[in-house]
Amino acid sequence: MSASNTIDTKNADEARQNFLAFRKGLPLARPAPALAANNPLLPPTADDTDYQLPARFQGQSLQVEVPEFDVEGNAGLTVIVRLMWDGALLRGSEYRNTLPIPPGDFPLKLALPPTQSTQAGPHALTYNVNVQGNATSSDPLNFSIDRMAPNGGNAGGLVILPPEIEANGITKEYLDANGSVLITVPGDYADRKIGDIVTVYFGSSIPTAVLVGTIPRGDTTSPLTIPLTAAQVGNEEGTKTLFYTLQDRVGNIGLPSEYKPVEVILTPAPADLKPLTIPLAAPGDDLIDPQDASLGVDVQIEAYTHYVAGDVVEVTWGGIIATAPAVQGSATLVRIPYSALLNGGGTGKGPKDVDVTYAINRGRSYPEGTVVSIKVDLRTPGPENPDIPDPVNPDLDLVTVRGAVSAEDNKLTEDDAGQPASATLVIYEPHLDGEFVQLYWNRVAVPAPGGVYKVDGTEPAGFIIPFIIPWNIIDAAGNNSALPVHYSITHPLVNAAEVLSPDQPVEVSVRKVTLPDATFLNLDEDFGNLNCQSLRNVSGRGWVVEIHVDGGEPALAGQLLNFTYQGHNKAENRDITFPFTYKPTDQEASAGFNVYLDYEPLRDTRDGPGSIEYTAKINGFERTSPKHTVDVWMGIAGGPGLTCELTRSANS
Numbered sequence: 001m002s003a004s005n006t007i008d009t010k011n012a013d014e015a016r017q018n019f020l021a022f023r024k025g026l027p028l029a030r031p032a033p034a035l036a037a038n039n040p041l042l043p044p045t046a047d048d049t050d051y052q053l054p055a056r057f058q059g060q061s062l063q064v065e066v067p068e069f070d071v072e073g074n075a076g077l078t079v080i081v082r083l084m085w086d087g088a089l090l091r092g093s094e095y096r097n098t099l100p101i102p103p104g105d106f107p108l109k110l111a112l113p114p115t116q117s118t119q120a121g122p123h124a125l126t127y128n129v130n131v132q133g134n135a136t137s138s139d140p141l142n143f144s145i146d147r148m149a150p151n152g153g154n155a156g157g158l159v160i161l162p163p164e165i166e167a168n169g170i171t172k173e174y175l176d177a178n179g180s181v182l183i184t185v186p187g188d189y190a191d192r193k194i195g196d197i198v199t200v201y202f203g204s205s206i207p208t209a210v211l212v213g214t215i216p217r218g219d220t221t222s223p224l225t226i227p228l229t230a231a232q233v234g235n236e237e238g239t240k241t242l243f244y245t246l247q248d249r250v251g252n253i254g255l256p257s258e259y260k261p262v263e264v265i266l267t268p269a270p271a272d273l274k275p276l277t278i279p280l281a282a283p284g285d286d287l288i289d290p291q292d293a294s295l296g297v298d299v300q301i302e303a304y305t306h307y308v309a310g311d312v313v314e315v316t317w318g319g320i321i322a323t324a325p326a327v328q329g330s331a332t333l334v335r336i337p338y339s340a341l342l343n344g345g346g347t348g349k350g351p352k353d354v355d356v357t358y359a360i361n362r363g364r365s366y367p368e369g370t371v372v373s374i375k376v377d378l379r380t381p382g383p384e385n386p387d388i389p390d391p392v393n394p395d396l397d398l399v400t401v402r403g404a405v406s407a408e409d410n411k412l413t414e415d416d417a418g419q420p421a422s423a424t425l426v427i428y429e430p431h432l433d434g435e436f437v438q439l440y441w442n443r444v445a446v447p448a449p450g451g452v453y454k455v456d457g458t459e460p461a462g463f464i465i466p467f468i469i470p471w472n473i474i475d476a477a478g479n480n481s482a483l484p485v486h487y488s489i490t491h492p493l494v495n496a497a498e499v500l501s502p503d504q505p506v507e508v509s510v511r512k513v514t515l516p517d518a519t520f521l522n523l524d525e526d527f528g529n530l531n532c533q534s535l536r537n538v539s540g541r542g543w544v545v546e547i548h549v550d551g552g553e554p555a556l557a558g559q560l561l562n563f564t565y566q567g568h569n570k571a572e573n574r575d576i577t578f579p580f581t582y583k584p585t586d587q588e589a590s591a592g593f594n595v596y597l598d599y600e601p602l603r604d605t606r607d608g609p610g611s612i613e614y615t616a617k618i619n620g621f622e623r624t625s626p627k628h629t630v631d632v633w634m635g636i637a638g639g640p641g642l643t644c645e646l647t648r649s650a651n652s
Contacts, residue, residue: 030069030070030127030129030136030137030138030139031067031069031138031139032125032126032138032139032140032141033064033065033066033067033083033110033125033126033127033138033141034064034065034067034107034141035062035063035064035065035141036062036063036064036065036109038063039057039060039062039063041053041054041143042054042249042250045193045194045195045249046194047193047194047220048193048194048195048249050122050142050143050144051141051142051143051144052143052144052145052146052249052250053117053143053144053145053146053250054250054251055146055147055250055251055252056251057117058117058118058145058147059114059117059118060114060117061111061112061113061114062111062112062117063109063110063111063112064083064109064110064111064112064125064127065107065108065109065110066081066095066106066107066108066109066110066127066138067106067107068103068106068107069129069138071099071100071101071129071131072131073099073131073132074099075098075099075100076098076099077098077099077131077132078096078097078098078099078131078132079096079097079098079099079101079129079130079131080094080095080096080129080130081094081095081096081108081110081127081128081129081130082094082095082110082127082128082130083110083112083125083126083127083128084125084126084127084128084137085112085116085123085124085125086123086124087124087126089128090112090113090116092113093110093111093112093113094110095108095109095110099131110127112125117145118145118147119145120145120146120147120148121144121145122142122143122144123142123143123144123145124140124141124142125140125141125142125143126138126139126140126141146248146250146252147252148191148252149246149247149248149252149253149254149255150189150190150191150192150193150196150246150247150248150252150254151189151190151191151192151246151254152190152191153252153254153255154190154254154255155254155255155256155257155258156185156186156189156244156246156254156257156258157186157189157257157258158186158257158258158260159183159184159185159186159200159242159243159244159257159260160183160184160185160186161181161182161183161184161242161260161262162181162182165181165262168265168269168364169262169263169264169265169364170228170233170240170262170263170264170265171265171266171269172265172266172267172268172269173268173269175230175233175266179229179230180227180228180229180230181227181228181233182225182226182227182228183200183212183225183226183227183228183242184223184224184225185198185200185215185224185225185226185244185257186224187217187220187221187222187223187224189246191248192217192220193217193220193248193249194217194218194219194220194249195216195217195248195249196216196217196246196247196248196249197214197215197216197217197246197247197248197249198214198215198216198217198224198244198245198246198247199211199213199214199215199244199245199247200212200213200214200215200226200228200242200243200244201242201243201244201245201256202228202232202233202240202241202242203240203241204240204241204259206245206256209243210232210234212226212227212228212232212242213226213227214226228242233264233266235266236264237264237265237266237267238263238264238363239261239262239263239264239363240261240262240263240264241259241260241261241262242259242260242262243256243257243258243259243260244256244257245257263363263364265362265363265364267306267308267362268306269306269366270304270305270306270307270311270360270362270366271304271305271306272304272305273304273360273366273368274301274302274304274368275368275370275372276299276300276301276315276356276357276358276368276370276372277299277300277372278297278298278299278300278356278372278374279298279300279333280292280295280297280298281374286373286374286375287374287375287376287377287495287496288341288374288375288376288377288378289377289378289495289496289497290378290379290380290388290389290391290495290497290498290499291391291496291497291498293338293341293378293388293389294389294390294391296335297335297336297341298333298334298335298336299315299317299322299333299334299336299356299358300331300332300333300334301313301315301326301327301331301332301333301334301358302327302331303327303328303329303330303331304327304360307326307327307328308362310362311325311326311360311361311362312324312325312326312360312361312362313325313326313327313332313334313358313359313360313361314358314359314360314361314365315334315336315356315357315358316356316357316358316359317336317340317341317344317345317354317356318340318343318344318345318346318354318355318356319344319345320339320340320343320344322334322335322336322337322340323361326360334358338388338389341376341378341389342378344376345376349377349378349379349380350375350376350377350378350379351375351376351377351379351495352375352376352377353373353374353375353376354373354374354375354376355371355372355373355374356371356372356373356374357369357370357371357372377494377495377497378497379494379495379497380393380497380499381431381432381435381489381490381491381494381497381499382396382428382430382431382435382489382499383395383396383428383429383430385499391498391499391500392500392501392502393499393500393501393502394502396428396489396499396500396501396502397425397426397428397501398486398501398502398503398504399423399424399425399439399467399485399486399487399501399504400423400424400425400504401421401422401423401469401485401504401506402421402422402423402424403415403416403419403421404416404419404420404421404422405419410504410505410506410507411506411507412474412506412507412508412509412510413509413510414509414510414511414512416510417510417511418471419471420450420468420469420470420471420474421468421469421474422466422467422468422469423439423466423467423468423469423485424464424465424466424467425437425464425465425467425487426462426463426464426465427455427459427461427462427463427464427465428489429461431455431457431459432455432457432491433455433456433457433458434454434455434457434491434492434493434494435454435455435489435490435491436452436453436454436455436489436490436491436492437452437453437454437455437465437487437488437489438451438452438487438488438490439451439452439467439469439485439486439487440484440485440486440487440488441469441473441474441477441483441485442477442480442483442484442485443484444473444476444477446467446468446469446470446473447470447473449468450467450468450469450470451467451468451469453465453466453467474508474510475510475511477508478508478510478511478619479508479509479510479511479513479618479619479620479621480506480507480508480619480620481507481508481509481619481620481621482505482506482507482620483505483506483507483508484503484504484505484506485503485504485505485506486500486501486502486503486504487500487501488500488501489501509621513618513619513621513623514623514625514626515553515556515614515616515618515623515624515625515626516549516550516551516552516553516556516592516625517549517550517625517626517628518547518548518549518563518595518612518613518614518625518628519547519548519612519628520534520545520546520547520612520628520630521534521545521546521547521548521594522534522536522545522546523630527631527633528630528631529630529631529632529633530545530602530610530630530631530632530633531632531633531634531644532634532636532643532644532645535599535602535644535646537646538596541596541598542598542599543598543599543646544596544597544598544599545596545597545599545602546594546595546596546597547563547594547595547596547597547612548592548593548594549584549592549593549594549595549614549625550592551588551589551590551591551592551593552590552592553589553616553618554586554589554590555589555616555617555618555619556584556588556589556616557584557585557586557588557589557590558583558584558585558586559583559584559616559617560581560582560583561581561582561583561584561614561615561616562579562581562614562615562616563579563580563581563582563595563597563612563613563614564577564578564579564612564613564614564615565577565578565579565580565597565601565610565611565612566578566610566611567601567602567604567605567608567609567610567611567632568605568608568609568610569604569605569606569607569608570607570608571606571607576601576604576605578597578598578600578601580595580597580598582595597612599644599646602632602634603634603643603644605632605634606632606633606634606635606641606643607632607633607634607635608631608632609629609630609631609632610629610630610631610632611627611628611629611630612627612628613625613626613627613628
């Protein structure tokens, strides 16, 4: 071998020794462990510098991979690799072998126990390399475990809806015009982070609600909005709710937010609403006074388009609401209670101005925008009326009436005919200058001067107000067993209010009343008496005597008249009384009518006087007709006690 091909072994050994010395001088590389791909960490974001363990892996056994690392030691020495959690050695999952570690074993597979990943907060995961009892640690894998949902896990605030939806609900008109409803979720909740997910629902609870959609947060400042489509709203009307949940990028989900109620109204809204009217406050009379209140004040609402059964009219009278079923095909009247007339627009009788409006209520309110202003003045003269709004004040004294001749209070007789009557009244308290007291006879105003008294305010307590009722007023009203007499009090300089006293019933019998005559018919032409020839056989009644009542007294119509036949049996000196009744029609009372007297009381009389009369009520007084008396002879020849033979026609 030539000298040029000879290997210098001395130099080679020296080179190897120098390299080993150099390598020993370098720090050993033990890189940080990593989580396996089946349970990875989340990388940092712009507003979160920590690696994060997803919520679905928390509390689970996590697979950890240890990368290849340098280890110093002679072949055959024992090496143990274990995990360390926040500097504490974890036993139970380890790698054990002898040096050198086969390259194919890397990355080493270790398991982090489930109990470690339930601890919230930042953590350091390392591994420990132990060679024959001498241990060293790797670089740390730093990450955080977040177990708290956004907003501290608390429910978020209410979603925000467009102003029209907030005011009117989700209506068919809105969906037709816009196609959807834009929902805004408050984005300023606590602990908000990039990567949060907002999930919005439409319904009453998560299991049954419709998923509207999700809003991933790319930043923490942009508005959080999502459309609720008409299809998601569906076809069901009524009160629904909108709510959402907050989830961070780790996967922690908080409680559902506050539930936002929203009314869904898919039926077309009431349309063509017309301004209200108040019939008792027609143009030129925009005042509601006590007379109006006593009649009953109504607000008139006209028919409108898109009526739905169950609609209710709400009239607001000076801040007080009165309701009635809504109109259908025609106008309706909403009665305003007296309490609203009195207290609406401010407590008190007035005078005051009151604003009146109305709306159609269908679960929500559809107002008609016109405000109608009305004046209200409920002041009344005289003492306080406990029965207001009834115009009759029960606390007012009654008048006292006296005839010109008769001496009894509140009673006029035939002796008073042709003359005026008088009335007196103890003046009421309080009484004011300018008030007028008007007397009424049978609801007819007694004319001045006798029927009217003007108060001047100087009258002392107990003052007697005098009245005179002219005879023509009395005569026009006629007889009446309880003719009403009352008075009114007005104060025309204040308002048109009229207060009425209770009625004083006056017995008036100034006209002589004679009932139409009742007379027996078919008297015997030769003897002028009532005998067998006077009898008539009437179908359904048998043998009777006819009695005629003259016409001309309309008051008999429809009245049950009480007839009385009275006879006297001469032979036996015995009286016979037989009553019966009859109710004439209007035609009969006007033209006259016949009634029937049964044969039996005539047979019982046989030979003696007999009479007929009847009673009726005229103007409340019971009157008796003139008595018609005739001789009765129902006997016949042939023996004592025999009476008319009725087997054949009695008048044949």
